Amino acid sequence: MPAELDESWDLLIQPKSGWFDLHLADLWRYRDLLWMFVIRDFVAVYKQTILGPIWFFIQPLLTTLTFTIIFSGVAKISTDGLPPLLFYLAGTTPWNYFATCLNKTSTTFKDNANLFGKVYFPRLITPLSIVVSTLIQFVIQFATLVIALLWYLFQGADIHPNWGGILVGTPLLILMMGGLGLGFGIVISSLTTKYRDLAFLITFGVQLAMYATPVVYPLSTVPEKYRLWLELNPMTGVIEAFRTIYLGAGSFSWPLLGYSAAVTAGVLFMGIIIFNRVEKTFMDTV
Amino acid sequence: MSSPVIRVENLSKLYRLGEVSTGTISHDLNRWWHRLLGKEDPYAKIGQVNDLTRKVAKPKQDGVANPAFSDSALSKEYVWALKDVNFEVRQGEVLGIIGRNGAGKSTLLKILSRVTAPTKGGIKVKGRIASLLEVGTGFHPELTGRENVYLYGAILGMRRHEITKRMDAIVDFSGCAAYLDTPVKRYSSGMYVRLAFSVAAHLSCDVLIVDEVLAVGDAGFQRTCIEKMEDCATSQGTTVLVVSHNLQVISALCNRSIVLENGCLEYEGLTNNGILFYNDRVLSSLAARNWSAEADSSPGDHRLRLLRVRCQSAAGEAIGLCPTHLPLNVEMEIRIEVESPTLRVGFCLHDSSGAIAFASYHDDGEGRLIPLGCGRHLLSCTIPSGVLNGGHYWISPRISSGIKDWIVCLDRLVSFETILTHIEPPNALYPSGSAKRPGVSAPLLVWSA
Numbered sequence: 001m002p003a004e005l006d007e008s009w010d011l012l013i014q015p016k017s018g019w020f021d022l023h024l025a026d027l028w029r030y031r032d033l034l035w036m037f038v039i040r041d042f043v044a045v046y047k048q049t050i051l052g053p054i055w056f057f058i059q060p061l062l063t064t065l066t067f068t069i070i071f072s073g074v075a076k077i078s079t080d081g082l083p084p085l086l087f088y089l090a091g092t093t094p095w096n097y098f099a100t101c102l103n104k105t106s107t108t109f110k111d112n113a114n115l116f117g118k119v120y121f122p123r124l125i126t127p128l129s130i131v132v133s134t135l136i137q138f139v140i141q142f143a144t145l146v147i148a149l150l151w152y153l154f155q156g157a158d159i160h161p162n163w164g165g166i167l168v169g170t171p172l173l174i175l176m177m178g179g180l181g182l183g184f185g186i187v188i189s190s191l192t193t194k195y196r197d198l199a200f201l202i203t204f205g206v207q208l209a210m211y212a213t214p215v216v217y218p219l220s221t222v223p224e225k226y227r228l229w230l231e232l233n234p235m236t237g238v239i240e241a242f243r244t245i246y247l248g249a250g251s252f253s254w255p256l257l258g259y260s261a262a263v264t265a266g267v268l269f270m271g272i273i274i275f276n277r278v279e280k281t282f283m284d285t286v
Numbered sequence: 287m288s289s290p291v292i293r294v295e296n297l298s299k300l301y302r303l304g305e306v307s308t309g310t311i312s313h314d315l316n317r318w319w320h321r322l323l324g325k326e327d328p329y330a331k332i333g334q335v336n337d338l339t340r341k342v343a344k345p346k347q348d349g350v351a352n353p354a355f356s357d358s359a360l361s362k363e364y365v366w367a368l369k370d371v372n373f374e375v376r377q378g379e380v381l382g383i384i385g386r387n388g389a390g391k392s393t394l395l396k397i398l399s400r401v402t403a404p405t406k407g408g409i410k411v412k413g414r415i416a417s418l419l420e421v422g423t424g425f426h427p428e429l430t431g432r433e434n435v436y437l438y439g440a441i442l443g444m445r446r447h448e449i450t451k452r453m454d455a456i457v458d459f460s461g462c463a464a465y466l467d468t469p470v471k472r473y474s475s476g477m478y479v480r481l482a483f484s485v486a487a488h489l490s491c492d493v494l495i496v497d498e499v500l501a502v503g504d505a506g507f508q509r510t511c512i513e514k515m516e517d518c519a520t521s522q523g524t525t526v527l528v529v530s531h532n533l534q535v536i537s538a539l540c541n542r543s544i545v546l547e548n549g550c551l552e553y554e555g556l557t558n559n560g561i562l563f564y565n566d567r568v569l570s571s572l573a574a575r576n577w578s579a580e581a582d583s584s585p586g587d588h589r590l591r592l593l594r595v596r597c598q599s600a601a602g603e604a605i606g607l608c609p610t611h612l613p614l615n616v617e618m619e620i621r622i623e624v625e626s627p628t629l630r631v632g633f634c635l636h637d638s639s640g641a642i643a644f645a646s647y648h649d650d651g652e653g654r655l656i657p658l659g660c661g662r663h664l665l666s667c668t669i670p671s672g673v674l675n676g677g678h679y680w681i682s683p684r685i686s687s688g689i690k691d692w693i694v695c696l697d698r699l700v701s702f703e704t705i706l707t708h709i710e711p712p713n714a715l716y717p718s719g720s721a722k723r724p725g726v727s728a729p730l731l732v733w734s735a
Binding site: 010012029033037039040043115117118186261 | 326420429436441
């Protein structure tokens with residue numbers, strides 16, 4: 001066989017490719033599939049419900065009301081001088097997005113074993129589509145927050161949103177929340193194909209992690225000795241920044257946000273690499 | 287001569303047997319440590335060739351250490367599902383992949399369709415591969431037919447505008463136009479499969495991989511599928527790889543075939559020779575059972591023992607593949623211990639779906655009763671030519687002494703394949719030539735006008 005013919009192969013199927021052989025071009029070629037998955041997820045969930053997407057709206061509202069009664073009303077935890085309802089809404093909205101992304105992407109391989117076992121497409125499409133379709137839920141909860149915010153402003157409450165920060169910061173913060181959820185999620189989903197133990201950890205782990213993040217309390221009330229530990233949590237910087245730009249009160253700091261951004265990039269990068277390694281042979285172990 | 291579009295080189299795949307979750311961390315660490323030191327995978331070299339019929343060998347046999355297993359007792363946990371497989375497929379070729387269950391056919395297809403990666407070796411491919419390991423994977427029951435066409439098309443790698451362009455053709459081919467805006471959960475399973483196959487059939491690809499897809503749908507739809515695949519290969523130059531247990535389909539579709547056995551490539555060449563080879567190596571062993579050596583544990587009781595059941599040609603050779611223009615003999619050897627005037631020896635013939643084609647007994651017909659005394663008897667029954675359909679048949683021995691008093695009642699003991707050759711040569715109406723007739727049998731009847 002002449003040498004020049006050997007060069008013309010379009011696809012090489014090999015035992016293992018390099019660590020950084022990520023097939024990102026493939027991902028782009030399948031972008032329509034990502035969109036179809038988003039539509040499927042959205043339509044399929046609400047097709048036979050009466051209230052439809054309103055459920056996205058009811059759930060955080062009830063959670064926020066519960067928090068308002070328990071943590072502010074009963075336990076009297078400080079809310080940085082903000083109206084409790086707004087304070088909790090501004091905490092749970094970003095946290096819910098992160099947690100939902102993490103929870104859903106962490107079972108990617110297990111939930112799609114049947115599909116992955118029959119057809120090839122870049123596996124990363126699946127968790128990516130989850131992050132995008134969860135965005136719909138986020139937007140609805142976010143709208144709730146904005147309506148509440150405008151209502152309080154109209155009432156003349158002592159809130160000072162940073163409008164410039166909102167414009168620039170919102171998309172960046174959403175990217176970070178989604179990136180963190182996706183990154184951790186795909187690392188976990190990759191590891192659970194072989195070691196199932198992690199799957200048990202994740203369900204209650206995410207719930208507990210909320211208390212290790214300033215969602216129901218402000219960072220400013222945390223005693224000095226715990227503070228460093230809390231700041232190691234990459235979601236701390238994101239949520240504090242979110243609250244600062246929307247409500248004008250919070251412990252925002254550039255180093256903290258920079259740290260969160262660095263962790264996001266790191267976890268996402270590591271996650272994609274591990275995910276890519278696992279996707280080739282996970283069918284044999286799942 | 288056209289150029290190769292697929293080249294498989296030293297393809298090997300190692301599988302772990304048994305529980306995957308026990309001890310994997312230690313194995314992984316061990317493997318990792320060896321790789322760190324630049325050594326070979328410690329579990330790869332001790333894997334044995336995949337052979338389902340062989341019992342897992344013991345580390346020690348008769349007190350002497352078994353040399354093949356002195357490496358490690360772990361060797362029995364690993365198995366080569368494919369071992370050093372090499373072959374090439376040229377453009378526009380329809381290649382059949384033949385082999386019995388567990389021979390490695392599906393593993394090969396899974397690697398080709400990139401569902402899993404090989405352990406060693408590799409495959410080089412030119413062009414776009416579309417694989418149909420299952421029709422309709424990814425269909426969502428809540429979505430309508432139209433939405434599912436888009437979803438499934440995207441899963442198979444089509445762009446949205448490509449699907450839009452072909453929507454009419456897809457809908458026409460499926461015959462589901464009236465139900466297109468109904469959720470597919472309301473579809474009958476036949477419609478579901480039709481719609482899914484239509485999407486796949488309109489996929490533009492250079493290599494099409496099909497696995498047992500033809501096992502679904504009615505005979506008419508199966509014919510449509512076969513014709514579509516032939517059309518792909520002949521008019522569009524698509525290369526097609528077909529895996530099927532149905533030798534009928536393979537012989538009708540493929541000009542070249544490979545035979546896999548225990549993970550190794552045993553034959554590569556013309557389909558007709560491949561099928562004969564497969565018959566010699568595999569089918570003939572499925573077409574006979576013999577208990578002569580262990581007469582006391584053979585089926586039966588104190589009155590009668592069944593010693594042997596075998597399918598053979600008119601010339602007396604054991605065969606597992608029978609062209610239907612030739613007669614087939616079913617031979618049963620028995621040993622009668624207690625004579626009985628009501629003894630009946632016979633068998634049921636099942637087709638691949640389990641339906642009984644017929645049952646036949648040695649005393650059938652007026653005045654043809656054969657009295658059997660004590661001792662060994664060799665009974666032979668001839669299934670005449672021009673009766674059976676093409677496909678897969680099972681023989682279930684039935685021996686009774688009076689009504690409902692079964693001495694031997696074994697289901698699906700031996701099997702054989704048939705190829706429909708007695709009907710007619712290929713003609714304009716049935717271009718696939720020897721395609722199967724509907725029904726469990728295809729008797730050659732006499733017509734007059």
